[in-house]
Amino acid sequence: MALDSATIAKLAEHLETAELEAYDVTKITDDHPDMTIAEAYRVMEAIRDRKLARGIRQVGYKMGLTSRAKMVQMGVDKPGYGLLFDYFAVEDGGTIDIKKLIHPKVEAEIAFVTKAPLKGPGIHIGNVLAATDFVLPALEVIDSRYRDFKFDMVSVIADNSSSCRFVTGGRSRDVSDVDLKTLGLVMEKNGQPVGLSCGAAVLGHPAASVAMLANMLGAKGQELPAGSFIMTGGVTAAIAVEAGDNITVHYQDLGSISVNFA
Template structure:
């Protein structure tokens, strides 16, 4: 059997995404996969995306809630890449033919106005690099069967990235208390969860700082005009055919997704 390598894992995960094929965790076959190698897989998947014409537009954070971090045995979120192929225009039904088992979660999204490079970035410094704030809804879609994975598995899989949509309201970060920015999550008009921005590392700017510092440790930096999805405010809910998922924010407007 061919030995697992970064190239092989990247090719396999991209193939699973492109063909809507789920599989077991890679660590079941490559038990020595560690976080450093998992990020190398993630980066190789990005290289292949760019090679086929996609454009890098930002980053996302995963496992930003402290409860999820405790379950995975980590102390800080993970980072992953966003490309223009993941952008879902507002009002367009979720294209289920692209996904395996999509789930949606509401997020606060930053648009950067200048480069942000770690290490040593604090939340206050990070927020000064932000030009604008949107509401967002991320669609996650693990390539692993039943969303069952270890930490290296999900890092290699680009933090279960699939698609995202931003809301209709653009606000300056100044004058907003993002720790108190509330969100009500509904499925078919029924409230299923709610949270505030404090659910994301205490404040979404803390998540942004962690992203800058994590990338800085790898010699990378957040760039001007990039979008940063700061992490799910609530648990994700399944996007089912014929059903709708809506997120209503205090001051950032509302987003509704229809299951295609």
């Protein structure tokens, strides 16, 4: 049976409280096995509305589960999107207090900032590149609210795709100055390489991830406005971190970016 608005609101409160108070919960499909992806996005949007009502701003979008490595790691078969809020932003080289999080993991990503609106359906890589102001390195810290990072597609979408913190920095570039498909990167944890990859790991081309987001939003009558910040998804498997760890990622042509955990 379709979930009513009161149940959607209750699930949003349940998941957002777990995020804010940093404790884990069982996946919501255990209690709502027939929940659909569309209902999961309604929960995510209800979490957004709770934050907006408290004066928090949405500052971007994230695509999740866009690489084969991530899909295999998490046992799901398609990408989804989540929302980024102002208090998620951490400066390059900054430190994150691990006590405020549950069980964080870090992903190296390529982010886009747009200069023109994109509205699906039918948005393709060419439209995205034409609408892109610049690309830049980004690290995403994900922190699933689900016990042991165990979830299904519906549960993870409702949980805002595990969004938690992000870092931007390094060197921004015009898309015509870089080959995003072959752009390589090395991810280091405490100075040791833990991941090697390139842009093609994200749906064959990171711009395809932005196109998919514009088409998913377009299917709901929504547009990706000019000036949007979009993280296109991890290019490697996510790396678990604990207090004392440093993650640094060196990108071909885009400089380096790092974050510490204390």
